[in-house]
Amino acid sequence: MNVPADALSPLRPRPEGRALRAEISLGRIARNLARLQKVAGPRGLWAVIKANAYGHGAIPVGKALEAGGAAGLAVSNLEEALELRDGGITGPVLVLGGLRPEALPLASRHHLTVALVGPESLESFARILPEHPVKLHLKLDTGMGRFGFLPSELGECLEGLKALSPWMKGIMGHFATSDDPDRGFSDRQRKTFEACRHQLRDAGLSFLEVHHANSDGILRGYLDGDTSARPGLALYGLTCIPEGHALGLEPAMELIAEVARVKTVPAGTAVGYGRTFVAPQPLQIATLGCGYADGYRRDLGNRAVVGFGGATYPVVGRVSMDYLTVALPLGVAIAPGDPMVLFSGDPKAPHSIERLAQLLGTIPYELTCALHRRLGRVYL
Ligand SMILES: Cc1ncc(COP(=O)(O)O)c(C=O)c1O
Secondary structure, eight states: OOOOOGGGGGGSOTTOOOOOOEEEEEHHHHHHHHHHHHHHSSSOOOOOOEHHHHHHHHHHHHHHHHHTTSEEEESSHHHHEEEEEEEEOOSSSEETTTTOOGHHHHHHTTTEEEEOOOOHHHHHHHHHHSSSSSHHHEEOOOOOOSSBBOOOHHHHHHHHHHHHTTEEEEEEOSSTTTSSSHHHHHOOOOHHHHHHHHHHHHHHOOOOOEEEEEEHHTTTTTTOOTTTEOGGGGGGGGOHHHHHTTOOOOOOOEEEEEEEEEEETTTTOSSSSGGGOOOOOEEEEEESSTTTTTTOOOGGTOOOOOEETEEEEEEEEEOSOEEEEEEETTTTOTTTTOEEEEBBHHHBBBHHHHHHHHHHHHHHHHHHHHHOOOSSSEEO
16 A cells, blocks of 8 residues: 555644644744753763654754754654654764664764773774764763663773774763752762763773763762763653752643533533542533543543633543543633643642652653644643
């Protein structure tokens, strides 16, 4: 079957009958970057925009962060890096998850920077890089247990690493528990990172770019010497730790759905799949075109609230694939087309992304990353 190419492209932001959009303030993202830059001092920050900039839209967000003075942009894999290049981003792009050797020629053509994530890559990279050069950032596993050279592996890898020194431009680590009020493990990771750097320096390997901390690491001051950082979540104005709130981070995203239909129901009317909500008195039920297929979690049904006209109202019944339902008292003036706020940009609101994540026992990352590409994104 022939599928026209444009059949696979993302949906129009507002196809008829749906009016769901994430409104994203690039100004807030730029201000959050500036706040973090102030904490980090003269160090350049690598801005993490993997997973479509945590659901905020990689290209516009990447451009705003470049304009705001980020040292570079970091993504998870080759596909995300190429998406940035296709979208006109020309500055440094770091692939955090490393690359298979056979992808190096493509990465080289697109001037990508690649994390070197383990000893298994040394030989093949040394063979391919002279013809297909890319900048490398050596990743150390100081305690995360995923990617990176273990400190115990460095000694036996020194010759292999030295062979890559013409391309070796950076060194990095990643904190496993920077959100933990107990600094103990993070302090151990910091010490390990420094010890590894010394070992490499003694062997004649030095690095122009050094970065270790994520958002929480910056907020907690895990910025040793010249070591810079790679914030993600805080750029979007979200945080799980008190230091983030103290810095005045501004959530960049609001999720808005316009009312598709309003009906008045008598007491005793059940709403939605499973009849999990029954109106205790006459009510207005507003149906919104947003469901779990858009990334609004099913388990927010009968638990979350949405904002409308300066008040909040409960999401009642089950959230379905494309719709959710909100109950309002009879006297509230509401009509199809009226906008309701599903994710609020006010961190203190009961329907802020942080509060909803708490309600669900998860982290804000999961809520924003889950927002489907089918919903419109509007940049303010
Ligand atoms: C390697 C790496 N660095 C930095 C970050 C940014 O972390 P955060 O969003 O917590 O600031 C991530 C995110 O998961 C990551 O995987």
